[in-house]
Amino acid sequence: MSARPAQLTFDELGTPLREVTFVVLDLETTGGSANTDSITEVGAVKVRGGERIGELATLVDPGTGVPPGIVALTGITSAMTAGAPPLAQVLPSVLEFLRGAVLVAHNAPFDAGFLRAACERHGQVWPRLPVLCTARLARAVLPRDEAPSVRLGALAELFGTTTRPTHRALADARATVEVLHGLLERVGNLGVQSLEELIALARESAPHRPTQRQRQKRVLAQGVPSAPGVYLFRGPRDEVLYVGTSGDLQRRVRSYFTAGERRRRVRDMVALAERVDTVVCAHALEAAVRELRLIAAHHPRYNRRSRRPNHTWWVVPTAEAFPRLSVVTTPRDGALGPFGSRRAATAAVDTVLDVVPLRPCTQRIPAKGASASPCALHEMGRCAAPCAGLQTPEEYAPGVRALADLVEGRDDAPLHRVAAEIDELAAKERFEVAARRRDELAALVVGLGRSQRLTALAAVPELVGARPDGRGGWEIAVVRHGRLAAAGVARRGVAPMPVIDALRLGAQTVLPGPGPLRGAPVEEVRLLHRWLTTGGTRLVASDPPWTEPARGAGAWGAWAERARPVEVAGEVR
Missing domain, CATH: 3.30.420.10 (Ribonuclease H-like superfamily/Ribonuclease H)
Incomplete structure (x- = not known):
């Protein structure tokens, strides 16, 4: 023995x-x-x-x-x-x-x-x-x-x-x-x-019993550590088939070869796999960030999110004498977003045009105006007709500034005007129109809030957060311009500040790029923002201070809470 x-x-x-x-x-x-x-x-x-x-x-x-x-x-x-x-x-x-x-x-x-x-x-x-x-x-x-x-x-x-x-x-x-x-x-x-x-x-039931091929692949789990991190299933040509993350890599990888894994797509992936690589991480946040980056780098065929990683839509003003709103996938400074679909971004354009005086047409207009006749939008009071030379670039500029102030959270007066309009419509018992306007305003507030939160985080050159690990220690993250630059842990009984100082000294250098997120991937900024604002995370350092606009969409949280479905002809919407 x-x-x-x-x-x-x-x-x-x-x-x-x-x-x-x-x-x-x-x-x-x-x-x-x-x-x-x-x-x-x-x-x-x-x-x-x-x-x-x-x-x-x-x-x-x-x-x-x-x-x-x-x-x-x-x-x-x-x-x-x-x-x-x-x-x-x-x-x-x-x-x-x-x-x-x-x-x-x-x-x-x-x-x-x-x-x-x-x-x-x-x-x-x-x-x-x-x-x-x-x-x-x-x-x-x-x-x-x-x-x-x-x-x-x-x-x-x-x-x-x-x-x-x-x-x-x-x-x-x-x-x-x-x-x-x-x-x-x-x-x-x-x-x-x-x-x-x-x-x-022994407990695997017949209907869900692993295939013989799936069982034979159990050997791929040998040597996988029991630690948080990322795992990569690789195929016969060393291509990455699937990327995942877990707080216990060994347990998670082994689960792919048991009856607990019933997804046909994943079973097919396991049958092709020849090797499992792992990346041990300090904690779950680092693992999640690395997973996002690996999926974006390798586009593994069995990860559903790899089809269009970080593919989002933004609303931006065009670079013209009389700027109009355009829906794009590559944002510029001052863009509103991100939106998960073109349809959502287009809906945001319609709502923004209701609150700021920008032209809704799509034609290009030279700085000296054009000789076209005013369209029906001018007759309806929705456009000052710069296409007909009835408005100069200087007269048009306040609308462009109003858009920038709204997007960047410097002025929320347009939102107040729409809220007052909704109250007036409800007082006149025009409940259907009021309900539609309320929903449009709510969608715009959500989009603005998301844009301002992520933009504010990406603007900070460096901040440090620490979250209790549940065992008397701390999980630590150094974030620079919306990217995870370093991650570590201070175990129970270990002074956290020396660990934080060492992480800051060795953190990745991040140079800000163009656009509202300074070049950071949307999903990574979202993930970091969620980690920093939930779970008891404490802000240890921020240089300069991490702030969000006082007149931004965040101030409209109370309005969103008070908003109730508007009664329409005895129904509730």
């Missing part, structure tokens, strides 16, 4: 199978139910590391005669059980033999059910120990063409056991031990190394 190592390797996290004590048990009964004392014989073998370290065998007096059919099957007669101890005397010894072990039986629900019911009747405490069924394990491990039946006798013949089952408790337990060892040799080829994985494998 091998000695227990001082420290387990990453491959052996969990309970290594070589260190598990198994008690393989078999019961013979009179054929009665578990609710009566119908056990006639108990046989158990204790094994560890492939060695037999103890046995227990005894007949049990059930207090009744043994039926002829059972006598013919087992050879146990009423005369044999008449002088045996009753179950009440045998049970404490059986429970003591089981203590600290895993209960193994062929058709384990039967044997464990009888013992559990006996404990309830005789005032014993059921130890709630792990239970492993060799019949179910065999069905999970062995292909049907090799093992059409998983009866104990059939498996004993398949594995060539020296002890053959005879429907006597100790002999059947000994045969089950050999079957168990044969199955454990098979599961090693599937990458199963711990007790937890073994029990999970």
Whole structure:
């Protein structure tokens, strides 16, 4: 028997199978139910590391005669059980033999059910120990063409056991031990190394049982560390098939080879995978950021979000003498966004045109104006007709400044005007129009708020946040211009400030780029903002101070809370 190592390797996290004590048990009964004392014989073998370290065998007096059919099957007669101890005397010894072990039986629900019911009747405490069924394990491990039946006798013949089952408790337990060892040799080829994985494998139900190809790929999980980070499944040409993140890389990667993974798309990915690479991270935030960056870099075919990573839409004023609003995918300074779809960005354009005096047409107009006749929008009072030379660039400029002030949060007067209009419409009982205007204003407030929050974060050259890790320590992040520049942890008992100082000194240099987010990816800025503003994160340092505009959309949170559906002809919208 091998000695227990001082420290387990990453491959052996969990309970290594070589260190598990198994008690393989078999019961013979009179054929009665578990609710009566119908056990006639108990046989158990204790094994560890492939060695037999103890046995227990005894007949049990059930207090009744043994039926002829059972006598013919087992050879146990009423005369044999008449002088045996009753179950009440045998049970404490059986429970003591089981203590600290895993209960193994062929058709384990039967044997464990009888013992559990006996404990309830005789005032014993059921130890709630792990239970492993060799019949179910065999069905999970062995292909049907090799093992059409998983009866104990059939498996004993398949594995060539020296002890053959005879429907006597100790002999059947000994045969089950050999079957168990044969199955454990098979599961090693599937990458199963711990007790937890073994029990999970035995519990896999037939409809969701992993394919043989999926089982064979379990070896890809070997060497994966039990730490937070990012994992990459790579294909036969070393291409990245899938990128994911987890707080425990080893557990997550191994889950891809079990019945718990039922997604057809992922199973197809696992079948193609040839290798799993991992990147250990300081904490979950760093892992999430690295996942975003790797997906954007590799566009893995099995990540749904990799189809269009960081693809967003923005609303920007054009560079003309009479600027108009345009929907683009590459933002410039002063852009409003991001929006998840072109449709949402176009809806924002319509709402903005209702609150700032910009022309809604799309034609290019020279600085000296054009000779065109004013269109219907001019007659409706929605445009001053610069196309007809009725407005100069200087006269048009206040509308452009109003847009910039609204987007950057310097002036929210246009929002107040729309809110007053909604109140006036509701007072006139024009509920449908009021409801539509309310929804448009709410959508604009949401878009402005998102834009101003992310823009404000991306504008800060450096800030440091620290979040409690739940174990008395701190998770630390250094953010520069909307990007994660460094990440680390200060464990419990470690002074955090020296760690923070070291992280700041070694943090990545981030040069600001163009646009409202200074070149940072939208998803990364969103992720960092969420981490900094939730979960008890504390702002340790910010140079210059991280601020958001006082007259921005954030001040409209109370209005959004007060906004209620407007009644329309007896209905609620």
